[in-house]
Amino acid sequence: MTFQFNSLQEMWAMAGHGPYVWTAVLVSVAVLCWLLAKPIMQHRQALKSIARNLQRDGGQLDKEQPKKKNQSTPVSEDNK
Amino acid sequence: MASGRSWNWFHRMGSPRWFYETTGRWLPWLWVLTLALMITGLVWGLAFAPQDAKQGNSFRIIYLHVPASFLALAGYYIMAIAGAVGLIWKMKLSYMVMKSAAPIGAALTFLALFTGAVWGKPTWGTYWVWDARITSMLILLFLYLGVLALQYAFHSREAGNKASAILALVGTVNIPIIYKSVDWWYTLHQPATIKLTSAPSMHPDMFQPLLVMILALYSFYALALILFTRAEILQRESKTGWVRELAQQAHPAQSAGVTK
Amino acid sequence: MPILWHNVPRKNNQIAEKSLPTESLLTVDELAYERDDCNVFNPINLVVEAGDILQIEGANGAGKTTLMRLLTSALQQTSGSIAYQGQSIAQCRYEYLADILYIGHQSGTKMGLSPAENLRWMSPASTSKADITHALENLGLAGYTDVPCYSLSAGQHRRVALARLATSQAKIWYLDEPFTAIDKQGVKAIEKQLQNHAEQGGAVVLSTHQDLALDTVRKYSIEAHADRGALQ
Amino acid sequence: MMGASGGFSAYVRRDLLLAYRRRGEAASPIIFFLLVSTLIPLGVSPDSARLAELAPGIIWVMALLATLLSTESLFASDYQDGSLEQMLITPQLLVLPVLGKVTAHWLVTGLPLTLVSPVIGVMLSLPTAGTVPMMASLALGTACLSLIGAVGAALTVSLRKGGLLLSVLVIPLYMPVIIFGSASVQSAIDGLNWFGPLAVLGAMLSAAIVLCPLAIAGALRLVSNN
Numbered sequence: 001m002t003f004q005f006n007s008l009q010e011m012w013a014m015a016g017h018g019p020y021v022w023t024a025v026l027v028s029v030a031v032l033c034w035l036l037a038k039p040i041m042q043h044r045q046a047l048k049s050i051a052r053n054l055q056r057d058g059g060q061l062d063k064e065q066p067k068k069k070n071q072s073t074p075v076s077e078d079n080k
Numbered sequence: 081m082a083s084g085r086s087w088n089w090f091h092r093m094g095s096p097r098w099f100y101e102t103t104g105r106w107l108p109w110l111w112v113l114t115l116a117l118m119i120t121g122l123v124w125g126l127a128f129a130p131q132d133a134k135q136g137n138s139f140r141i142i143y144l145h146v147p148a149s150f151l152a153l154a155g156y157y158i159m160a161i162a163g164a165v166g167l168i169w170k171m172k173l174s175y176m177v178m179k180s181a182a183p184i185g186a187a188l189t190f191l192a193l194f195t196g197a198v199w200g201k202p203t204w205g206t207y208w209v210w211d212a213r214i215t216s217m218l219i220l221l222f223l224y225l226g227v228l229a230l231q232y233a234f235h236s237r238e239a240g241n242k243a244s245a246i247l248a249l250v251g252t253v254n255i256p257i258i259y260k261s262v263d264w265w266y267t268l269h270q271p272a273t274i275k276l277t278s279a280p281s282m283h284p285d286m287f288q289p290l291l292v293m294i295l296a297l298y299s300f301y302a303l304a305l306i307l308f309t310r311a312e313i314l315q316r317e318s319k320t321g322w323v324r325e326l327a328q329q330a331h332p333a334q335s336a337g338v339t340k
Numbered sequence: 341m342p343i344l345w346h347n348v349p350r351k352n353n354q355i356a357e358k359s360l361p362t363e364s365l366l367t368v369d370e371l372a373y374e375r376d377d378c379n380v381f382n383p384i385n386l387v388v389e390a391g392d393i394l395q396i397e398g399a400n401g402a403g404k405t406t407l408m409r410l411l412t413s414a415l416q417q418t419s420g421s422i423a424y425q426g427q428s429i430a431q432c433r434y435e436y437l438a439d440i441l442y443i444g445h446q447s448g449t450k451m452g453l454s455p456a457e458n459l460r461w462m463s464p465a466s467t468s469k470a471d472i473t474h475a476l477e478n479l480g481l482a483g484y485t486d487v488p489c490y491s492l493s494a495g496q497h498r499r500v501a502l503a504r505l506a507t508s509q510a511k512i513w514y515l516d517e518p519f520t521a522i523d524k525q526g527v528k529a530i531e532k533q534l535q536n537h538a539e540q541g542g543a544v545v546l547s548t549h550q551d552l553a554l555d556t557v558r559k560y561s562i563e564a565h566a567d568r569g570a571l572q
Numbered sequence: 573m574m575g576a577s578g579g580f581s582a583y584v585r586r587d588l589l590l591a592y593r594r595r596g597e598a599a600s601p602i603i604f605f606l607l608v609s610t611l612i613p614l615g616v617s618p619d620s621a622r623l624a625e626l627a628p629g630i631i632w633v634m635a636l637l638a639t640l641l642s643t644e645s646l647f648a649s650d651y652q653d654g655s656l657e658q659m660l661i662t663p664q665l666l667v668l669p670v671l672g673k674v675t676a677h678w679l680v681t682g683l684p685l686t687l688v689s690p691v692i693g694v695m696l697s698l699p700t701a702g703t704v705p706m707m708a709s710l711a712l713g714t715a716c717l718s719l720i721g722a723v724g725a726a727l728t729v730s731l732r733k734g735g736l737l738l739s740v741l742v743i744p745l746y747m748p749v750i751i752f753g754s755a756s757v758q759s760a761i762d763g764l765n766w767f768g769p770l771a772v773l774g775a776m777l778s779a780a781i782v783l784c785p786l787a788i789a790g791a792l793r794l795v796s797n798n
Contacts, residue, residue, distance in 0.1 A: 003127055011127060014137035020202050021140050024195045025126070028144045031191050032118075032300060035184055039307035046314035051331035054324060167794075172377075222744040229740055233731050234795075237376045242794040243727045247741060250723055250787050254745050257776070261748035268755060316377065414660050415797050437663035446654025450586075452593040461586060462658070488593070 094171040096313040097322055103306045110303045117296035124289035132286070138202040141195050143290055147297035149192040149213070152220060153255075155185035155301065159227065160252040163245030173309075175241040176316065178248065179231060180308030184301065186224035192217050212266035216259050223251045237316075364426070365390050365512060365543050366411075371420035373406055379565035380406050383420060386560055388512070388543050393534055393554060396547040397561040404547040405445065407562060408516045411545065412442045441510035443518060447501030451490040455481055455500045458489060463507035475506035479529060495521040502526075505533050513537060515546040528553070579664070583672025584679070591680045601638040601681045602688055608634050609692045620697035627698040628757035631706060632713075632750050634692075635685050639714055640746075642681045643721035644738055646673065647729045647792070656729070656796060666789040674722045674785070682714025698761075705760035705770065712773045713753040719777075719784040720745050726791035748776060 005011040014021050125143035132139035159181035165174040196214050197207040208214075227244045234240035317323045366388035373380045381403035388394055398404050409415040411422060413429055413436070422429045424436045449458045459472050476485050479499040484492060489500065498521050505513065513534075519527050527550070534544050535554055591598040612630055613623060650656040650673075659669050689710050690703050698706065724742035728734030756769035 004129070004131060005127065014140070015131075017136055017138040017140075017202055020138050020198050021126070024141045024144055024198045025122070027194055027198075028148070028191055031187050035187055035300075035304045036307060038183075039180075039304070039311040042311035043307070043314060046311060046318065047327045047330045050314070050318045050323060050327035053318075054327065167790075219744050219747055222740070226741040226744065229737055230727060233728070233734075233737055239730070239795050239797075243791065246723075246787055246791050246794070247727060250745065253783060254748070257748045258744070261751045265751045265755065319377075409657075409797065412661050414657060434663040437661055440661075442658070442661060444654050444657055446652065446657065448654040448658040450590060450653060450655060451649075452590040453586075457589075461582075 094169070094173050096173050096176070096317050097320075099173055100310055100313050103310060107303075107306065110299065110306070114296065114299040114303050117292060117299055121289055121293035121296045125293060129286050129289050130283065135203055138199060139286075141199040143293045145192060145195040145199060146290060147294045148188050148195060149217060150294055151297045151301050152185055152189040152192050152217070155181055155188060156220065156223065156248070156255065157252060158305075159185060160245075160248040163241075163248045166241060167245050167249075172316070173313075175245070176309050176312040177305065178245060179241065180305055180312055182224060182228050182231065182244070184304050184308065186221065186228060188297075188301075189217060189221040189224055193221060210266075212263050215266070216262045219258055219262070220255070223255070227251070364388070365392075365424070366545075367421075367423040367426070368411070369421045369423070371407075371410060371422060372418050373403070373410055373415065374418040375406075378567040379418075380568065381562045381565050384562060388545060390511075390541045390543055391538050393538050393544045393552075393557045394546070395552065395557050395559045396545065397549075397559055398547075398563065401568075402562050402564045404562065405516055408442070408444065408514050408545075408547060412440060412514055413437065414442075439511045440514060441504060441508045441512070442514040442516075443501050443504065444516045445520075447498055449489055449497055449500045452488065454486045454488055455492070455496075455503070456485040458500050459503050459507065462501075462504050464509050467507045471507055472503075475503040476500070478506060479503050479526065493521075495523060495526070498522055499526060502530055505530070505537070511542050513542065513544045513546070515544065515548075517548055518546055519548055519550050580668045580672040580675075583669045584676045587673055587676030588679060591676070598680050599684075601642045602684050604641060605634055605638045605685055605688060605692065608637070609695055612696060624697045624699055624761075627693065627696040628702060628706065628754045628761065630696060631689060631692055631698070632710075632754040632757070635689070635710055635714060636717060636746055636750055638685060639681055639717040640721060640739055640742065642677070643718070643725050643742070644728075644735045646677055646722055646725040647796075648725075648734075651729045651796060656792065660793060660796075666793065667785040670722070670785045670788045670792070671781075674718050674788070677722070678715050678718040682711070682718055685714055686710040698757075701763070702757045702761045705766045706757045709753040709756045709770055709773055712770065712777050713749050716749045716773070716777050716780050717746060719780040720749070723784055723787045723791060726788045727795055729792070729796050749773070752776070 012018055012022070121143065126140055129140070129143075131137050159178050162174045162178035162181060165171055166178060193214065196217065200209055200214075201207050227248050230247055231240045231244040234243060314323055314326075318327075364387050366386075368384055368386045368388075371384040381398075384407065386394070396404050396407060406415065410417050413422075413433065424432060424439070429436045448462065449455075450461070453461065455476055456472055459476060460467070463472065473485060476482070476499075479502060481496065481499055481503070484496065489497065492500070498518075502518060502522075518530060522530070531552060531554055534546070534552075535556070537544060538556065609630070612626070616622065616626065647656060650659065660666065662669065686707050689706055692698075693703050693706060721738075721742050723745075724738045725734075727741065728738050731737065752769040752773045756766045756773065759769060760766035
């Protein structure tokens with residue numbers, strides 16, 4: 001395994017094929033990075049907006065849970 | 081029931097929370113593995129692999145093109161299987177995985193097409209040739225776009241999930257047929273082009289970095305899929321207690337007012 | 341493959357103790373339906389016996405139509421069970437479907453067909469031509485039996501669909517807002533049919549905002565689940 | 573509620589009757605087929621040698637588009653007037669009425685297209701050796717197209733603007749059909765054996781008859797409700 005080029009310049013030029021190879025590399029790296037960055041941003045935004053909603057609802061987290069449970073028991077049962 | 085216990089792991093796996101917490105532990109390792117493989121493969125392929133006798137340095141694009149094509153196709157099957165699991169066992173998590181797999185697969189298919197076109201210019205003298213593999217890739221891209229478009233066409237998330245799962249399954253049945261047909265069609269028309277070096281006949285010095293790059297993309301795929309799915313889980317499970325706690329821990333300043 | 345769309349509802353052992361009489365025509369236990377992770381209504385428990393006329397009440401958006409579609413198995417419940425004569429409708433699906441009649445918001449009449457053809461299509465194969473004409477005439481469609489449906493009014497469309505009640509051999513009738521666009525006389529005629537059906541041992545489940553003139557009607561009201569309020 | 577609505581043939585007959593009542597609308601794919609084929613000589617060249625070279629492919633592409641055009645409405649009116657809902661609760665396997673409806677659709681679009689195609693063959697100076705293979709491949713191929721298109725139609729039935737989306741979903745799935753359809757015509761013209769591609773088309777049709785109704789039934793049950 002040896003370095004195939006005499007210098008970095010030569011590697012950049014790739015004997016005339018440089019533009020093609022490096023375009024492919026750059027675009028690939030960009031797309032792959034985007035694929036990782038996008039979910040990370042989404043993740044962050046989701047956490048932020050959930051936290052914001054919690055604040056807006058002012059402690060709903062504690063109040064809401066038992067209230068829901070009450071309501072989910074059958075309310076109207078008028079068979080028979 | 082005897083079967084009840086052996087299916088336990090399966091249902092636990094279906095829990096978004098379990099998935100979120102478990103993959104959270106894997107993530108750092110997966111990041112390290114992906115980056116290491118990717119850097120090794122790229123440097124090896126771009127700088128140390130010998131150049132191709134006929135194609136010269138342009139052949140180095142293979143280190144991006146082939147792994148991307150691999151994962152693009154495998155990704156479709158992953159998406160379809162996730163969709164099928166969702167349909168059969170009504171597992172919410174697998175729909176989330178399916179939904180996450182679609183953009184990743186579409187992006188990788190685009191990448192395969194793009195690198196193929198860039199590679200085609202120095203090799204064939206033109207960016208686009210109706211080569212069997214490239215045509216199949218193009219159809220695969222359309223299949224991905226169909227699933228993505230259908231997913232977002234519905235107001236109801238559930239309807240979108242089910243519809244795109246069915247479409248993905250139909251596509252899975254069709255993919256082998258499409259590939260075979262396109263292959264056959266290509267041999268029928270036989271345009272005079274230079275055949276690309278196919279992997280098995282490659283020199284080991286060229287093949288080893290390719291193997292590393294394929295592994296790198298597999299690892300990358302797993303990483304991206306997990307990241308997308310985790311983001312999706314947070315959005316969908318935003319009403320559950322554990323996600324709320326998570327949000328409060330992440331942004332204590334914003335939810336500080338709650339306790340007052 | 342069919343497993344894809346006929347799932348067996350989950351067992352609910354909380355209510356199992358409530359000794360259900362097997363002869364009940366329809367038994368609904370803790371029925372719940374989630375749409376996009378939101379419960380549509382509070383869990384529903386009801387029993388329908390032969391001879392019952394059950395009116396489903398509820399505000400707009402409470403989930404009356406959803407309930408109707410669950411009962412007719414056009415939708416699959418998220419949890420809870422529906423049993424027909426003591427047997428889960430997932431198990432005796434075709435038997436159950438052969439014994440029910442459902443008229444929804446959209447009545448299912450084809451514009452391109454005449455009322456007689458429509459009724460023919462929606463009636464049991466054994467229905468005679470005279471029965472069909474008679475059923476249509478009973479609902480004030482005499483003289484319209486052979487004109488194409490697209491020349492009829494909305495109320496007349498509804499009447500064509502409701503004429504099925506006369507030819508049907510189903511035990512349970514599910515009627516979703518049957519009186520929309522129907523005039524007073526029509527309502528009376530249909531109410532009479534409902535009563536007859538009940539007296540002959542059938543059952544009717546209908547949703548309507550109108551007060552029925554029948555004295556034997558039982559009412560069941562459903563409420564939108566708190567989940568859905570939280571969304572808005 | 574079993575009755576006349578049950579079964580495969582009842583749905584075929586009803587849909588044929590409905591199509592007959594709306595003849596003008598039912599004929600539009602055929603008219604489209606004829607109209608577009610007059611555009612080709614205008615757009616490409618009236619030179620019969622050049623037309624003959626392109627004819628197999630062009631006829632197939634147009635037949636595909638004509639079928640696609642009519643596929644959107646396959647379940648749309650049933651969805652709007654509530655008869656789809658009734659179909660879902662008939663006490664029988666859903667694949668039977670589904671297959672009935674698709675068969676009727678083929679009888680109304682694919683079959684007339686096949687019968688009209690020799691006329692278009694003449695207009696586009698398709699060599700006479702290609703006429704019989706063209707009709708045979710269109711007959712088999714349009715049946716495939718109807719079945720595959722119906723999957724897309726079922727998936728998009730509850731969407732208000734499903735038409736464009738339908739073509740995005742369905743055209744990639746159509747590709748094997750068009751490859752083998754036009755290839756059988758082309759091989760006949762070139763004096764080669766054209767039964768091979770036709771046999772593949774037949775195999776595709778039988779696979780589609782088995783698999784597509786399942787997908788359609790599943791799509792209607794799971795998606796049209798929401």
